[in-house]
Amino acid sequence: MDATAKPIKPALVVEPEVQRPTRAEAEAAVKTLIAWAGDNPEREGLLDTPKRVVKAYEELYEGYRQNAHEILSRTFDEVGGYDDIVFVRDIPFFSHCEHHMVPFVGKAHIAYLPTEGVVGLSKLARVTDVFARRLQTQETLTAQIIDAINDALNPRGAAVMLEAEHMCMSMRGIKKHGASTITQRFTGVFAEETAEQQRFFSLLNMQKS
Structure with missing residues (x-):
């Protein structure tokens, strides 16, 4: 392969359209x-x-009418040669549990190592909302966010962590207010290299100025 050629980005899987009632x-x-x-x-x-x-x-539930690939389609190459970690933390989100249709609310932390330019920082928050504003499980939401980033940006690695409180635990059932659920997924160098995972957690836990 020509060393100057850019790898082909895989396309996101298109979900079948559901017939909506009037x-x-x-x-x-x-x-x-x-x-x-x-x-x-x-x-x-x-x-x-x-x-x-x-x-x-x-x-x-406007996420069903939005396309994550379109949101991430525009990248910027003029970044002064920057090729290190891009990390946006504490992205607030809300979603609805697909089992009880009650909310879960929390924060998303997203990082990636660019290869072909970077995406606007707000787009990471928008992609989070695309999938959060659907009926969800937190595990699926975590996977969908990182898969969209990998498919659209083809980074050297990506990391996503979500932490959220689920109202299906707080408002009903066992009624345990304040319990936090954490899910995470790493791909590329974040999955392969312990040092990169440690750097992710170090940046996550840094004191805010």
């Missing part, structure tokens, strides 16, 4: 759930609730 059908479903919960969907305070819920769902 807005009227979605509002009727909310009305049914209100009645099932034990309240009267026809009382004044709840009359417009189905419309509000459906409108809120459009925002809470």
